[in-house]
Amino acid sequence: MIANAAPFDTELTRVLGCRYPILSAGMGGPARAELASAVSNAGGFGLLGMVRESPETIASEVAAVCAATDRPFGVNLIPARTKPELLAAELDACLELRVPAMCFFWDVVPDIVARVKDSGALVLYQVGSLEDALRAEKAGADVIIAQGVEAGGHVRGSTGIMTLLPEIAAHLRVPVAASGGIATGAGLVAALALGASGIHCGTVFLTTHESYAHDYHKQRVIDAxxxxxxxxxxxxxxxxxxxxxxxxxxxxxxxxxxxxxxxxxxxxxxxxxxxxxxxxxxxxxxxxxxxxxxxxxxxxxxxAGESSALVNERMSAGEVVERLMREADETLDALLARRVKNADIGGGS
Known part of the structure; x- marks a missing residue:
């Protein structure tokens, strides 16, 4: 547990019910039950990547998460990439299983948001522009994930996270998580300073022991x-x-x-x-x-995202969450010490 948790008790953690403002991305393939449950158990918020998966697979993976943790998690689907019949079956399965949260990506589909909200589940929406962020919020999303062009996998927008994040955060009432280029605790602190309530990470979790990615893929990220x-x-x-x-x-x-x-x-x-x-x-x-x-x-x-340059070793998902929070705490302490030192220098001049 980090020494100073107060700055990391954010609107995002309160909405999602997790200890730390860290979401693991619902990467299709790598983000299965083993990874999602490990992140949630560590105090973050794990997302299952279930795009194009059958209702039976979703049921099996959700059951595996529930067996491994009693902490909240979500399921990630991509409506734009899924045939309507399969998407309907995926949604039916998730709602019947009473999944705590659903995360969506790419085009904003208000009807789907409304249906999930009516079921009592939370809705997270990953977007790449202010326009889509506003559409998702208007549709009823509880959390917006602002994805910068630095992110790995499919990239919705074309703007860097340092510009996109504060623009979106300034216009929204719901909490915003920053995604793209973040793999350190200092990155978490920077995201909070720019208006985010937390971070959404893929690359740093892709290399973990629990990720279902191939070892070759993991090593290429580590070597990048x-x-x-x-x-x-x-x-x-x-x-x-x-x-x-x-x-x-x-x-x-x-x-x-x-x-x-x-x-x-x-x-x-x-x-x-x-x-x-x-x-x-x-x-x-x-x-x-x-x-x-x-x-x-x-x-x-x-x-892989541009943050792959910051991922240099394999560890468990729990160790990644712990490292991110420890580094974030150390970053805040270093900033405070610098501020005190500068004040002392200024006072003595």
Whole structure:
């Protein structure tokens, strides 16, 4: 437990019912029950990544989380990426299971927000612009996640978090979590200073022991340095056109350097390069390598945010939460000490 928890008791922690203002991203594939429950048990708020999953899988994963923790968690779905029939079945499953919270991403769909709110669950909405933030709040979202362009995986907006976050926070009444480029406790403090009530992290949790990501993917993130990620829509199969991602540079992004954007998922050639538990994986697919994946992993979508440069070792999800909070506390202490020192210097002049 951190020595000084008071600054981290925020509107976000009060709304979500968690101890610390840290959300783990609902990464499709890596964010399964093992990761979500570990984050919630550590005092954060874990999100299950259940995009395109069957109602049966959702039921199984939710049951596994509930068996591992009695603390709050949520389920992440992406309406824009899910066929209407499957989305309806996913929502039915989550509401029947009385999932405490639902997190949505990409287009804002007010009808879905209303349905979830009517069921009594909380709604979190990840957005990439002030316009979408206002739409989500108007629809009834309880928490807005402001995603900067630094974020890994699918990236909704085009603005850096240092600009996007204060713009959104200044216009909203509901708590805002900052997402993109954050992997340290100092980043948490900076987000709070810019108007956030907490942070939403993917990359730093992707490398944890509990993440279902493949070890190759985890190691590539750990080995990454500043500038090693690429913003592109070359990984387009399985998503609508014009859906950019941030991935680690590899042979695919190197070969596509002249056409990183404007790629049509229906025009890209189909070439099977790997297999996972769902079947074959095409070269330009948005599927990332998981524990069960075999094949040419180097060519797959190695999702990672710019914060990968700050992730240098593997640890448990609980250790990540503990480190973030310890660093945040130390950052506040250092800032206070600097302020006192400057005041003493000024007073003696």
């Amino acid at each position: 340095r500043a500038g090693d990620t690429v913003h592109t829509d070359i990984y387009a199969i399985n998503w609508p056109a014009g859906s950019p991602v941030r991935v680690l540079a590899n042979s695919v992004t190197d070969a596509a350097s002249a056409h990183l954007f404007g790629n049509d998922p229906y025009a890209l050639p189909r070439e099977v390069i790997a297999h996972d538990e769902w079947g074959p994986v095409d070269k330009y697919s948005t599927i990332s390598p998981l524990r069960s994946t075999t094949g040419d992993l180097e060519k797959m979508a190695l999702f």
